[in-house]
Amino acid sequence: MKPAPFDYVRPDSVAHACELLAADEDARLIAGGQTLVPMLAMRLARPAVLIDIYRLPELSGIRLEGDALVIGATTRQMHAERSKQVADSLPLLARALPWVGHLPTRTRGTVGGSVANADPSAEIPLVAVTLGAQIDITNPDGASSMPADDFFIGPMLTSVMPGDCVTAVRFPIWQQAHVGTGFHEVSARKSDFAFVAAAAQVALDDDGRCIAAALGIGGVGDRAIRLDVDGLIGERADSAKLRDIVAAATTVLEPTSDLHATADYRMRVAVTLGTRALQDAMADARGDARPNSGHHA
Amino acid sequence: MKATLKVNGRTTTIDVEPRKTLLDALRDDLGLVGSHAGCEHGVCGACTVLLDGDPVRSCLIFAVQADGYEITTIEGLAPAPGELSVVQDAFCETHGLQCGYCTPGMILTGHALLQRNPDPSRDDIVDAISGNICRCTGYGQIVEAIEFAADRLRKANAPRDLTGSDANQPHVDPAAATDAPQQGVLEAAEADTPHGGRS
Numbered sequence: 001m002k003p004a005p006f007d008y009v010r011p012d013s014v015a016h017a018c019e020l021l022a023a024d025e026d027a028r029l030i031a032g033g034q035t036l037v038p039m040l041a042m043r044l045a046r047p048a049v050l051i052d053i054y055r056l057p058e059l060s061g062i063r064l065e066g067d068a069l070v071i072g073a074t075t076r077q078m079h080a081e082r083s084k085q086v087a088d089s090l091p092l093l094a095r096a097l098p099w100v101g102h103l104p105t106r107t108r109g110t111v112g113g114s115v116a117n118a119d120p121s122a123e124i125p126l127v128a129v130t131l132g133a134q135i136d137i138t139n140p141d142g143a144s145s146m147p148a149d150d151f152f153i154g155p156m157l158t159s160v161m162p163g164d165c166v167t168a169v170r171f172p173i174w175q176q177a178h179v180g181t182g183f184h185e186v187s188a189r190k191s192d193f194a195f196v197a198a199a200a201q202v203a204l205d206d207d208g209r210c211i212a213a214a215l216g217i218g219g220v221g222d223r224a225i226r227l228d229v230d231g232l233i234g235e236r237a238d239s240a241k242l243r244d245i246v247a248a249a250t251t252v253l254e255p256t257s258d259l260h261a262t263a264d265y266r267m268r269v270a271v272t273l274g275t276r277a278l279q280d281a282m283a284d285a286r287g288d289a290r291p292n293s294g295h296h297a
Numbered sequence: 298m299k300a301t302l303k304v305n306g307r308t309t310t311i312d313v314e315p316r317k318t319l320l321d322a323l324r325d326d327l328g329l330v331g332s333h334a335g336c337e338h339g340v341c342g343a344c345t346v347l348l349d350g351d352p353v354r355s356c357l358i359f360a361v362q363a364d365g366y367e368i369t370t371i372e373g374l375a376p377a378p379g380e381l382s383v384v385q386d387a388f389c390e391t392h393g394l395q396c397g398y399c400t401p402g403m404i405l406t407g408h409a410l411l412q413r414n415p416d417p418s419r420d421d422i423v424d425a426i427s428g429n430i431c432r433c434t435g436y437g438q439i440v441e442a443i444e445f446a447a448d449r450l451r452k453a454n455a456p457r458d459l460t461g462s463d464a465n466q467p468h469v470d471p472a473a474a475t476d477a478p479q480q481g482v483l484e485a486a487e488a489d490t491p492h493g494g495r496s
Contacts (some may be wrong), residue, residue: 001321004316005315005316005332008298034339036358037318189427
């Protein structure tokens with residue numbers, strides 16, 4: 001057996017889970033376990049207690065609340081990927097989900113788990129930041145919510161405090177008539193960690209002019225970042241300015257070099273993929289046939 | 298700690314440490330060694346099993362978490378002792394394996410794909426097995442095996458339109474009775490073509 005020994009408990013409510021979590025600083029929550037179990041196997045994590053929240057009914061499911069689609073933390077990535085509600089209301093998330101891990105990890109991996117894990121190259125946090133999602137958190141003192149941009153601090157670092165449990169992610173739904181999305185990613189192998197990922201969502205008016213635009217870049221810095229592309233407002237899909245707007249916006253990125261890709265490469269790819277994602281999103285919003293393609297370096 | 302597992306239709310309760318993965322429990326406690334231990338940290342796919350029909354990595358779930366699911370291992374795919382499932386047989390036909398280490402995971406992943414999508418494109422197949430590593434075949438014959446199995450499953454027991462041109466088509470190839478005994482038992486691959494591909 002590879003992991004160090006631990007005790008295993010399955011609480012019957014979120015409140016009970018938070019109590020257990022707050023009572024022992026060596027306790028960890030486990031849901032899908034697709035990141036935590038490898039860390040246990042390599043003994044990078046050695047919790048004394050694993051608190052299994054995977055089957056708590058109150059944490060699972062997808063529901064509409066006002067202008068937001070609320071996805072329970074332990075909703076499996078696979079179920080979100082197959083959800084008609086997600087496809088209809090959150091096309092950007094629907095487009096990004098097939099890029100998350102592999103099917104056999106999406107089967108157990110959860111939406112909230114990916115958010116809580118805060119990998120800088122992860123797709124679900126990227127979509128959350130791009131759309132300005134809210135992260136719901138419960139602890140023994142009660143429930144609260146914070147914007148995704150405040151939630152993610154750095155690589156595998158979040159604002160979650162000891163005793164906190166992420167309970168749901170609230171993705172805002174754009175209500176405009178013509179909304180389109182685009183998603184591009186470069187990785188070494190299919191569904192491997194992204195060197196760069198770009199997620200874009202735009203809304204056009206009836207004349208095809210942009211009235212709202214969001215672009216997020218993941219994998220480049222220490223967390224996913226939403227860029228300022230408001231320069232696109234009023235522009236059309238064939239705008240020659242598009243690439244310049246993205247290039248100007250990406251100057252805020254702080255790319256890092258590693259074994260797989262240099263900072264310079266990441267920066268160039270961010271501009272290219274960001275431009276493509278926006279072009280795709282505009283074409284999608286106009287109802288054009290739009291290829292969605294990935295790239296493997 | 299007690300764990301009640303329903304594996305290949307049979308329910309068994311075992312006593313395991315919480316840190317024992319489902320993979321280790323299947324192999325050590327239940328004697329089902331068809332699920333292979335490769336990387337044991339969720340990278341290679343050799344340990345793939347089906348949970349309620351969907352592929353999962355059995356090294357990334359603890360046995361104590363696996364109660365209440367219908368668990369299917371490679372041993373549970375064959376329709377009867379000594380027989381192979383259509384997907385298993387397709388892997389034999391197309392030489393979709395060499396050393397065999399990745400094969401149970403590949404077959405279960407392919408099986409799960411075909412349960413959801415009877416007519417997958419090559420890209421669908423490549424995507425489905427992208428989480429399973431094979432170091433022998435170069436994947437070409439594995440993809441071919443799943444394409445072949447899909448084709449067979451689509452054709453097997455396909456309903457016929459009795460008012461259209463299918464109406465007078467025989468359900469059994471009338472020549473099979475004569476050409477099969479004379480020329481030996483048809484390979485399953487040949488049996489799919491008229492007269493086993495023989496004129």
